[in-house]
Amino acid sequence: MTSVTDRELKTDSSNPLEMEGIEFVEFATSRPQALGQVLEMMGFRAVARHRSREVLLYRQGEMNIVVNAHAEAGGRAAPMSETPVIAAIALRVKDAGNALRYTVERGAWSVPSQVEAMELYIPAIRGVGSTRIYFVDRYREFSIYDIDFTMNPGAERDPPALTGLHWFGIVQYVGSDRMHDWTAFYCDIFGFELLPDEVRHGILPKGHVLRSPCHRFYLQLIAPRPEYLDVEPDEMLQRIGFGTPDVLRTVAALRARGVEFVESKDVHSETRGALTQGFLGGVMFELVHDESR
Amino acid sequence: MSGEPVRAPIPSIARFGMDTISMAGALPAKLAAVRDAGFTQIMLSARDLVDHAGGAAAAVQAVRASGLRVTGLQVLRDFEGLSGHLHEYKVDVAKSMLELCRAVGADVLLVCSSTSTHASADPDVLARDLRKLAMLALPLRINVAYEGLSWGRTVNEFTTAWNIVSRADAPNLGVGIDSFHVLATRTLLDDLDVLDPAKIYLVQLSDFMWHEIRTVEERVTTARHFRVFPGEGVHSSEIADLVARLDGIGYRGDYSFEVFNDDYQQMPVARVADHGRRSALWLSEVVLRGSASFPRTMPRRRVGE
Numbered sequence: 378m379t380s381v382t383d384r385e386l387k388t389d390s391s392n393p394l395e396m397e398g399i400e401f402v403e404f405a406t407s408r409p410q411a412l413g414q415v416l417e418m419m420g421f422r423a424v425a426r427h428r429s430r431e432v433l434l435y436r437q438g439e440m441n442i443v444v445n446a447h448a449e450a451g452g453r454a455a456p457m458s459e460t461p462v463i464a465a466i467a468l469r470v471k472d473a474g475n476a477l478r479y480t481v482e483r484g485a486w487s488v489p490s491q492v493e494a495m496e497l498y499i500p501a502i503r504g505v506g507s508t509r510i511y512f513v514d515r516y517r518e519f520s521i522y523d524i525d526f527t528m529n530p531g532a533e534r535d536p537p538a539l540t541g542l543h544w545f546g547i548v549q550y551v552g553s554d555r556m557h558d559w560t561a562f563y564c565d566i567f568g569f570e571l572l573p574d575e576v577r578h579g580i581l582p583k584g585h586v587l588r589s590p591c592h593r594f595y596l597q598l599i600a601p602r603p604e605y606l607d608v609e610p611d612e613m614l615q616r617i618g619f620g621t622p623d624v625l626r627t628v629a630a631l632r633a634r635g636v637e638f639v640e641s642k643d644v645h646s647e648t649r650g651a652l653t654q655g656f657l658g659g660v661m662f663e664l665v666h667d668e669s670r
Numbered sequence: 671m672s673g674e675p676v677r678a679p680i681p682s683i684a685r686f687g688m689d690t691i692s693m694a695g696a697l698p699a700k701l702a703a704v705r706d707a708g709f710t711q712i713m714l715s716a717r718d719l720v721d722h723a724g725g726a727a728a729a730v731q732a733v734r735a736s737g738l739r740v741t742g743l744q745v746l747r748d749f750e751g752l753s754g755h756l757h758e759y760k761v762d763v764a765k766s767m768l769e770l771c772r773a774v775g776a777d778v779l780l781v782c783s784s785t786s787t788h789a790s791a792d793p794d795v796l797a798r799d800l801r802k803l804a805m806l807a808l809p810l811r812i813n814v815a816y817e818g819l820s821w822g823r824t825v826n827e828f829t830t831a832w833n834i835v836s837r838a839d840a841p842n843l844g845v846g847i848d849s850f851h852v853l854a855t856r857t858l859l860d861d862l863d864v865l866d867p868a869k870i871y872l873v874q875l876s877d878f879m880w881h882e883i884r885t886v887e888e889r890v891t892t893a894r895h896f897r898v899f900p901g902e903g904v905h906s907s908e909i910a911d912l913v914a915r916l917d918g919i920g921y922r923g924d925y926s927f928e929v930f931n932d933d934y935q936q937m938p939v940a941r942v943a944d945h946g947r948r949s950a951l952w953l954s955e956v957v958l959r960g961s962a963s964f965p966r967t968m969p970r971r972r973v974g975e
Contacts, residue, residue, distance in 0.1 A: 482802075483802060483805060484801070484802040484803070484804070484805025484806045484808075485805070485806075486765070486806065486809070503809060504809070505809060552811065555811070557841040558808050558811075558841045558842050559808075560841075561805075561808070561840060561841045562805060562808050562809070565801070565805060565840075566805060612811075
């Protein structure tokens, strides 16, 4: 497909929030050190920590991952799970306040702010399950991390990406018969675009693929297989997909760091993509061939 | 207690349920009466939950403990077509009802067409607002059923409700059909053929005792005080026809008895639930299972039976 290389930021109605990619993905877990080790195996480095909460920032290349172990994170009533879960996506937008107003006007639920003194207010709406979608407009001259985070002493501020890894997308599990619901949600509220069925990436071709209005990442919606329907899985953000220009080279580099990949008859590492084994009870990452960066 | 026998769930009436609105008293008594009459589902009013002695959380617990499936929650009124602070206010009300739906396990929120003189009559505005409501409901996995109230200001039939729903075109927005309003406005049942059966999220059934309703005021009064169960009024054949036609176009969803009646508010709940049970048996075992030659009236019990 040609549009993958079409990276110019659209400012017309097809990109109403003037979105410009993902700023960070947030995991929540009661075992931040364990997840940190996994992220480091995947090529990330711990670069900073939050000034007042148990929140760590990992980075490689353009990608920021926030690991949140703050007990009251997001006002969650339930205890934080040991198995890390994707708790939020932060989207880069032109104006976070406008993005909040636009999405709320179209039926999004805004999340009440829980900012403490001297902390940056990041507007958010509710996403799937208990997740949130943040809007970040400070990513050019200075970043949100400059305010709320302290750099780790000696850490490299901008560690390079391993073998060109970059954001490719997020996989969301949807309930049975919910594909159209979530497709409408992302298209209506954010301006995502449903790609034709024949457009496929990676090695797990199923579900609906939605392209972000900025053409910088994808959401893939996957419905449970009918044979598993006796137990309806929770709707959730299930995994991150990393793009790489050379999947097999990335697989080799990650293997050397201790990452294991799924190698079965149906799913195995190949030039189009690969899937890591699950870490810590379920965290997995997908690699997808993508030469657009 | 009422002395009515406790019945096991009656499989043939699984698609039928009672509206709590049809009965007097407190929520626990309604839940017990509906279950004991052989029903497996109940349509709740938000008021049942917030009025409950122990509060909404305790009400939710009582509903879940009853084992009854929740058909849906009603009713959001006068939502669409407002602007400015009125719209904001209604969005807040809607969010509160959606959260109640989620808490109590209701998959459907019933929304009645607006009667407000402050509301726009522009179909695009109505559709836009309903689409927004559907988006609010979507992450919570709730379907929104839009019903044409027969005294609605702009939308007062299932046909016009369907037009707005089609215009809004949201995957979780459909229509609710109420036989009372269909009978009151004398909407042609042939028009059911244009509906997508998968987009009918709820059918509420009731009849009334007179043949004609001449004015809008009379509609409102009749609707709020003088409804009876299907089979007990004067439109049994029309209701049977409605149910048979819905079945014919492929509707496989729920039917709920919404019977506003001052007299039923003075009767023991078990007795009212028993009226519902007889109505459900007639519709399920005779109308739905029967051929085209279904009886036009429900077999009646004699007084004192």
